[in-house]
Amino acid sequence: MNVLWIFAHPEPRSLGGSLRDEGVHTLRERGDEVRESDLYAMKWNPVVDADDFGSAAESDRLIVGSTSKNAFRTGELSADIRAEQEKLAWADAVIVQFPLWWYGMPAILKGWFDRVFVKGFAYGVQRPDGRTARYGEGALAGKRAMVVLTAGAPEATIGPRGVNGEINDLLFPLQHGTLWYAGMSVLPPLTICGADRVSAEEYVAAAEALRERLRTLSTQDPIPFRHQNGGDYDDSLVLRDELAPGRSGIGVHIL
Ligand SMILES: Cc1cc2nc3c(=O)[nH]c(=O)nc-3n(C[C@H](O)[C@H](O)[C@H](O)COP(=O)(O)O)c2cc1C
Incomplete structure (x- = not known):
């Protein structure tokens, strides 16, 4: 498989960084092709800017949605966005890895989706019957996606009646509103809870859980x-x- 690993953590020596290294190694060891988008290492610009869309020659309106649509069609997107889109087009599966920050993803990763998942590339595709292809259909259909995240909260608190809410509820904007919206099949997330106090034994267990999920990346049932x-x-x-x-x-x- 061709796997794109998106990593949003400022510190490569963190728990998340170690798990990323384990995961990439596991995939390569079994013969998968892996490309990485290490957003902090790349100094990814997360802020949508008018320059992202080249000259707005086709339209004078300063509306990002309409400008981005024109830009994708005319190939005027910024080079950093086009490079990420090329990686996505290449990938059969995408791993999205981050630490849970304030119930969501770090801003740098949100900004990756804001800038890369533009109209005409990730959404806004029409079906032959005129309906819009989204939520399970669309430009990125056929690709798999899996979230790998670390969370400081203990496991029980991200359970069915835990104070933090269930993990699939916390991840609804990303898993349903972004990945599934664009057509991708979303595998159940791998969550490493209690991530601020991980013992050596717990690290071994977390790494093994990750390796197991990666071994079955192409066969697991999606959500x-x-x-x-x-x-x-x-x-x-x-x-x-x-x-x-x-x-x-x-x-x-x-x-
Ligand atoms: C800004 C910030 C916000 C955080 N918000 C949450 C949160 O909402 N829920 C949670 O369980 N942990 C939260 N944490 C804890 C992180 O998830 C935890 O420190 C991280 O996953 C540990 O992995 P690492 O050592 O690789 O960073 C937060 C940490 C920071 C720095």
Whole structure:
């Protein structure tokens, strides 16, 4: 497989950095091709800028969405964005690794998605029937994605009734709203909890859990998110009443 490993941590000697090294080594050892986007090491610019989209010659409107659409079609995107898109196009699977910061991803990683997942590349693709291809369909369909994260919180607190909420709820914006939205199949995340106080034994267990998940990267069942165009949603993209009756919230979008 061709695997793109996206890593968002400022310190390569951190727990996250060690796990990244383990993971990349594991993949290469079994014959996978690996390319990396180490965002801090690359000094990735996370801030969307008008310069990202070249000259707005086709439109004088200063609206990022419309400008980015034009820029992708006319090949005017910044070189750093195009390089990341080329890696994504090459990849069969993408690992997105980060420490959980304030219930989400570090800003540098959010800015990677903001700048790289532009209209026409990651979304905004029309199906032949005129519907928009998203949530399970779209430009990045056929690729797999898996989140690998470390979190300071103990495991129980990221459990079903834990104070931090469930991990798939915390990751809903990334896993459902970004990766699945763009068409990617999202594997269950690997979360290393209690990451601020990891003993030697716990590190060995975490590294083995990561290796196991990577060995089965191409065969694991993805999270069964509902397809937008699979019949579960009405024309307003609201889940039909007869599905998950009486329930609401994030969980209803998973079969
Ligand atoms: C700015 C910041 C915000 C954090 N927010 C959270 C959080 O919301 N939930 C959590 O469980 N841990 C949180 N943590 C703890 C980190 O997740 C933890 O320190 C990290 O995953 C440990 O891995 P590392 O040694 O590779 O950095 C936060 C840490 C920092 C620095």
